[in-house]
Amino acid sequence: MTEQRYGEWVAVRRHRAHVAELVLDRVKAMNAISTQMARSLTEACAALSADQDVRVVVLTSSHERAFCVGADLKERNALSDAELVRQRPVTRAAYTSVLELPMPTIAAVHGYALGGGFELALSCDVIVADSTAEVGLPEVSVGVIPGGGGTQLLPRRVGSARAAELIFTARRVGAAEAAAIGLVDVLTEEGQDAKDALALAERIAANSPVGLRAAKRALRLGQGLGLREGLEVEDAAWRSVAFSGDRAEGVRAFNERRKPNWPGA
Numbered sequence: 727m728t729e730q731r732y733g734e735w736v737a738v739r740r741h742r743a744h745v746a747e748l749v750l751d752r753v754k755a756m757n758a759i760s761t762q763m764a765r766s767l768t769e770a771c772a773a774l775s776a777d778q779d780v781r782v783v784v785l786t787s788s789h790e791r792a793f794c795v796g797a798d799l800k801e802r803n804a805l806s807d808a809e810l811v812r813q814r815p816v817t818r819a820a821y822t823s824v825l826e827l828p829m830p831t832i833a834a835v836h837g838y839a840l841g842g843g844f845e846l847a848l849s850c851d852v853i854v855a856d857s858t859a860e861v862g863l864p865e866v867s868v869g870v871i872p873g874g875g876g877t878q879l880l881p882r883r884v885g886s887a888r889a890a891e892l893i894f895t896a897r898r899v900g901a902a903e904a905a906a907i908g909l910v911d912v913l914t915e916e917g918q919d920a921k922d923a924l925a926l927a928e929r930i931a932a933n934s935p936v937g938l939r940a941a942k943r944a945l946r947l948g949q950g951l952g953l954r955e956g957l958e959v960e961d962a963a964w965r966s967v968a969f970s971g972d973r974a975e976g977v978r979a980f981n982e983r984r985k986p987n988w989p990g991a
């Protein structure tokens with residue numbers, strides 16, 4: 727395993743089987759997202775997006791009791807109105823950079839995943855959480871609203887009425903209820919979230935990188951469209967892979983009863 731640092735608080739670890747681990751590593755602040763941490767996260771995601779060897783990204787935390795507690799409110803409270811306006815594009819870019827990663831993404835959540843922390847998890851395709859996880863979007867309790875995609879991503883996950891109840895009450899949801907209502911996808915034992923997420927990532931990474939990226943593109947772009955429009959999105963994604971080297975290798979490997987050696991093109 728190798729590690730690349732992006733500033734002081736974000737790291738990318740490269741695992742075998744084309745899996746990258748994107749690590750939130752601001753331990754002393756429970757991974758509260760400061761302006762500098764937001765810049766580092768955006769930089770790390772840009773590097774991952776450009777790396778054709780990465781097939782799956784797993785978003786993890788090095789803090790024992792928290793995934794991420796959201797925005798750095800201490801920093802934010804010290805900002806003037808003008809400074810807050812200037813900060814907004816920086817923090818927004820960080821959330822968007824996770825959301826727009828072109829390969830499948832998995833969030834490994836334990837402990838607190840609140841506000842912007844939960845929005846980072848919602849920006850991933852799959853959320854694996856252990857039994858200690860506590861998730862929620864409590865922004866209205868401090869006079870703001872979810873600003874990292876929560877008002878748009880949460881209803882896509884659990885429906886508009888459930889999302890409204892969770893956002894309006896600002897309540898925190900424990901792991902068991904989160905799994906029951908679809909806030910997380912896989913519930914695992916305490917301390918096993920990262921391990922299980924990485925194992926899932928390796929299973930996904932065994933498949934065609936061209937196919938994985940195209941499938942994600944179709945899933946994301948088709949959301950909210952009518953069926954006919956969604957099928958057009960799917961057809962465009964299909965055409966982008968139908969004549970690829972991965973498709974040719976996949977067919978050969980199937981006929982020869984062996985594992986594919988994906989060219990990734």
